[in-house]
């Protein structure tokens with residue numbers, strides 16, 4: 587088996603008497619996107635800083651790009667690129683000058699530096715703005731420049747800490763395209779995000795950090811299977827129709843159906859009945875047939891499959907019991 591691009595075992599970190607990481611294990615196969623999710627303050631940035639050599643852990647072992655963090659942090663630094671939450675872009679100089687500065691830092695020969703700069707500015711759609719001071723760039727342009735600067739040294743492993751926070755939807759989608767392109771070129775991406783959709787869109791594997799540990803880890807599909815929540819919602823415009831449907835369902839005794847107490851006064855939400863369902867065609871057909879047979883006609887019929895939001899809320903709720911991460915399923 588080939589060595590993961592990034593691996594960590596038993597990572598621990600405390601600030602004073604506050605334990606932030608309490609034994610974090612993770613492994614990221616080369617050429618994949620790994621997304622670390624967690625609520626504010628869960629310790630995502632702390633993990634990124636440790637893995638990228640910017641911060642020492644109290645305990646644990648880390649290997650990145652085949653190098654051991656304890657014995658060879660310099661080699662790790664040479665192999666990775668890091669884009670943090672706070673931009674490395676200098677607003678006083680132009681985008682092009684920012685890039686050239688990075689090329690100099692990487693000791694690229696002048697000509698090679700110019701080539702790489704031109705190629706990256708083109709790829710990140712910054713050619714027109716290249717000669718303008720970076721302070722005049724929009725948030726999305728600054729973020730693109732930031733990542734372009736990270737790529738000057740040609741890293742095969744990059745850490746992106748919340749790369750799309752604060753970007754509008756168009757810029758966010760643009761960033762996703764950039765990340766996909768990087769990965770199709772074989773780069774390994776370690777991504778932290780607060781946007782579940784982002785992890786769902788991009789990540790081969792997702793880990794949820796909660797209470798200092800990885801509460802769950804796996805593909806988006808696998809994580810969604812961890813939480814119940816798939817259901818069909820029937821909404822009625824009129825209380826009578828709603829009551830009739832509720833009693834028919836009660837009589838049919840559908841298991842786990844969330845029904846209101848008999849005689850309760852239906853408010854806006856109470857005109858909605860939820861029927862647990864896996865959302866398969868077979869189940870939907872059976873339900874529709876049954877509704878027809880009972881003469882029930884809902885004003886709205888929607889299928890709700892569990893999404894990463896459901897997973898996130900279930901796993902990061904106060905008092906949620908962390909799942910034991912299972913063996914890799916890919």
Ligand SMILES: Nc1ncnc2c1ncn2[C@@H]1O[C@H](COP(=O)(O)OP(=O)(O)OP(=O)(O)O)[C@@H](O)[C@H]1O
Pocket residue numbers: 601606624625626627628629630631632633780
């Ligand atoms: N230098 C420090 N000294 C003391 N406490 C710190 C320090 N850095 C981080 N912390 C605390 O450690 C915890 C984890 O912080 P971290 O920035 O890693 O979280 P995060 O998951 O990245 O959060 P966010 O999503 O808000 O960026 C937080 O409670 C934070 O206040």
